Amino acid sequence: MNIYTEKTEEGKQLYAALKAEYEAICKKGLKLDMSRGKPGSEQLDLSMDMLDVVNSHSDMKTLNGTDVRNYGILDGIPEAKELFAALLGAKPEEVIVGGNSTLTFMYDTIARGMLHGFADSVKPWVQCGKLKFLCPAPGYDRHFAICEHFGIEMIPIEMREDGPDMDTIEQIVGSDASVKGIWCVPKYSNPQGITYSDKVVTRFAKLKTAAPDFKIFWDNAYCVHHLTESGDEILDLLEEAKKYGTQDHVFMFTSTSKITFPGAGVTAMAASVHNIEYLKKLMDVQMISSDKINQLRHVRYFKDLDGIKTHMKRHAAILKPKFDMVTGTLQKELGGLGIAKWTTPKGGYFVSVDTLEGCARRTIELCANAGVKLTEAGATYPYHEDPKDTNIRLAPTLPPVKELKITISLFCLCVKLAALERVFVQ
């Protein structure tokens, strides 16, 4: 018997007691925010020295002798291409180093598909009639927003423990030529922190697609964002795809937004040389170059991939206690109650909680009414439609540990209340 899900006298008393507790907290006038995956200021402080490495006395030439202060070099300075190639698991000639945002890079890439198509397109996507994208869900709301913006129909794909449901994906992309792409966050996925297994990656590499210009948007946003010493690693999709001749399906992205500074970082894309050459021709009309000074700043600061990895350990040292606070409190407050499940990710930026069916929206609302802002209900699903109303994304990185403790305790209280309301409130 579960007093949170069945009508009992004990449950009724518990509900009254928790409600009183909740109402007392409401009176405190909290104003806390755990809604977005933003780094905390301590993390931002880690990269402040980077602002000094390119200064008024610096040599402003790249390795190939180009003055980074002037026009030129569409696809990134050579040393940045090398660094990001290492980060993305690609060759420098398979890389374009871009501006400050992967979101922009992905949006622009889809906009190019819409208006011009890709190298393997028969015609621009705007001329293809109905377009569809597969959306492993729960997933990243800003990916879904791009599809909605361009009128691309989203098909949710269930997430499993080792990645999205590949059976369904294979079936759909193999038979429906209007399915043009899929969004993936293959490592420490947003919001569940799931890392795709080698088997899943290989199945992506082997995908037979009805659309000749099917694209996998492989948003490796958390590629080095481990929380533990033994972080997850994934198979290199581009390399794997080459084995099966599907390398032109693959667009991989990453950035330093959560390594150095969000909005002032550097982003990069990796794809087959064939795709890179095609995209560069289109990009050449849109821009002369991205910010090469900022690229140089990043390369001189980190020097190489090891430099980035060392830096990421400092992030982990700040983030691990926050994630431990969240998962520890969830376990302490909700463990064994049968009203919530959650992930304990080894990296990334989120903890994903699944409440009882129909309780996520109400839990978030209860938190909001008590002054604690969570990611909005449904945000992790296409069209903001969480079919069972269960998923809540917790973003523990921004608040200080002290605030986090208050926030997560309140959250657990609200999960309980929302469950009890199902039983005791009509």
Next chain:
Amino acid sequence: MNIYTEKTEEGKQLYAALKAEYEAICKKGLKLDMSRGKPGSEQLDLSMDMLDVVNSHSDMKTLNGTDVRNYGILDGIPEAKELFAALLGAKPEEVIVGGNSTLTFMYDTIARGMLHGFADSVKPWVQCGKLKFLCPAPGYDRHFAICEHFGIEMIPIEMREDGPDMDTIEQIVGSDASVKGIWCVPKYSNPQGITYSDKVVTRFAKLKTAAPDFKIFWDNAYCVHHLTESGDEILDLLEEAKKYGTQDHVFMFTSTSKITFPGAGVTAMAASVHNIEYLKKLMDVQMISSDKINQLRHVRYFKDLDGIKTHMKRHAAILKPKFDMVTGTLQKELGGLGIAKWTTPKGGYFVSVDTLEGCARRTIELCANAGVKLTEAGATYPYHEDPKDTNIRLAPTLPPVKELKITISLFCLCVKLAALERVFVQ
């Protein structure tokens, strides 16, 4: 009688002498480039101190308390909006401060028109059938490239001494609803250095357009780029347009690409609040913010518009001798010969030379064969089609004065040779 255009014995001897002179120069193996409007390294040095103003010890908060190192603020930090509002002649709420490139901002704006239309569009431009843009010519090749890229038909408009031919513009935009926009560089135009008169600007503000969503792309790239103490000023188009209720036609752009660093500067757009709000909604899907650290760097370095103006005087001090060298040599070598006309701009980045009909391409080719690269023939016209083959864009900013002297002397020689070839070579 003109020995450059009529067959005479004297002309024949001159041709032989100049040809010998040219062939001697060809043997020198020159490798000089006067093709693009790039600042010279002396100019880039002017802004090096800006790289120190935001450093590891800086306060990283904006005036409204936002940490510039983190996510947020789509339309630019408040102090940057204020600075660019002053530069653009607009109010801060009429401004979006963007990334590193006006070219990208303009391209993205047109891409938004294509895929979504503007606030006053009946439907997205891709669904409107044939689209046309007016292109005052000679003009900026990268504007024209955007139209070509999107399949927008370009209609060349003749440039007069005080701006484009407004009679023709009024007639076309008033009657043809497929004409959706016009490219303008209203001050120190590329390549002629022409500044639009108040009368021309007012006629733009009064334009009655058949298309409800007609847009004036007002690329004020050289707004503070004077060469002389008494630089040109233009009427503020957005303010002027408000008088006639046409403010929604106006998209104004500028950047610091040629104030601080090309590719690592800051760009901004001004438009009616109505348009700004509409565009921000679309931009919100593409990006979270532009690089706010670089915005802060610029604002803290310049402080205000006066700071920029003072800085631009230092640029002028470097550029004026280069422009004087070019126009002085043109006058000395070609003055009164009746084979070339040129502009003497009071600002901007170019000197525009018109040769005799049919001589521009050949002049550029002769220069190239002697190791001097000029902007390619036809580049200043839509589709690279200079109808009379007369226009050559000289870009004197990048080469040091010493190189410039060699370059421009060779250029004058080639102008003469190309003219004489018309008479003496079949």
